[in-house]
Amino acid sequence: MHQLDSITESSLVAKGGRKWSSFPGSLGAFIAEMDFGVAPVVRDALRELDERDLYGYAPYGTVADLRQATADFYADCYGWQFPSETVELASDVLAGFIGVLQFLTPADTPIVLPTPAYMPFFDVARVVGRELIQVPMKRQEDVWALDLDAIDAALTPGAVFVLCNPHNPIGKVYTEQELLSIAEVVDRNRARVFSDEIHAPLVYSPARHRPYASLTDVTASHTVTATAASKAFNIPGLKCAQLILTNDDDRAVWKRMGGFVSGAASNPGILATTAAYTKGGDWLAEITDYLRGNRELLSDLIADHLPRASYIAPEGTYLAWLDLRGYGIESDLAGHFTAHAKVAITEGRLCGEVGQGHIRLNFALPRPLLKQAVERIGAAVAS
Secondary structure, three states, rough: OOOOHHHOHHHHHHHHOOOHHHOOOOOEHHHHHOOOOOOHHHHHHHHHHHHHHOOOOEEEEHHEEEEEEEEHHHHHHHHHOOOOHHHEEOOHHHHHHHHHHHHHHHOOOOEEEOOOOOHHHHHHHHHHHEEEEEEEEEEOEEEOOOOOHHHHHHHHOOOEEEEEEOOOOOOOOHHHHHHHHHHHHHHOOEEEEEEEOOOOOOOOOOOOOHHHOOOOOHHHHOOEEEEEEEOOOOOOOOOOOOEEEEHHHHHHHHHHHHHHHHHOOOOHHHHHHHHHHOOOHHHHHHHHHHHHHHHHHHHHHHHHOOOOOEEOOEEOOEEEEEHHHHHHHOOOHHHHHHHHHOOOEEHHHOOOOOOOOOEEEEEOOOOHHOOOOOOHHHHHHHH
């Protein structure tokens, strides 16, 4: 028995976080955070903040340390080397995305989004007043593929293609050849890429994360890469993301206009992220191994309790995308499972038009609770 298996529902509820307080009496398997606490180095960083009384504005040296930690983390994990000066901060990836749209792309250009997609991307399009073009992914037996012809037709000069890699909610990790095929289409249309790589550290072998902007001079020139320690190190509430600006013109514009976005990163987040990137490797390896076991357990549980569900095991993330249309339940699945299974999941329709009859399930639960969740969902669809 793994030590994380001993985490109980009552202990999670007692913490009072959103994941376990939003739907009282239900297992929390919707919002994308883990139930495994944080790395000891993160706790040490927050104690340091208190001891140093760092409740004012972030010192320039502290920001510089995070920029360097981000560059070193990418170099160590993915072999991508870039100057630390290319790193800017934001409170979170979505705030960074809004800044990229407002400052670095023409206001009349669309957002091109492969679906199913992370739910708030749709909200961002409404906030900034952009047309959003959904391009459904193609399922080919046990793999997902982009519809490059549809992406080619949707892109226009200055348009922003959203690359979520690993892809939330389907867990796809793109191969180098797939990324180069995207680059060809984007470059031909003189478009841009916003590469959301927030789940990059949570990838299961043999899949391997390849930063899109690192591939060629062309990908570097048309991309803004966004990342954060919030998913892999379980610190979304600390509000600190990083934008890697590999285009000289982008950096110049950001220096003039992006200060309010970068200045919104919090001191706790800056210190915790620096500690996670520089000293959190052992904890991350342990958590990734536990999640790998959860992924394997989930496949077995689905086979036993949801045999009519269609499911491709994710190559990265701790999110599972389940097609439940075989059970004839295609609307208000979230409400159905909260009421009848006491499990809170994410409604598939929130991830785009293709999400009808699907759910997104967070499997970053202690294994006994993951088992309960799937058993309850199976009983609910059977009845």
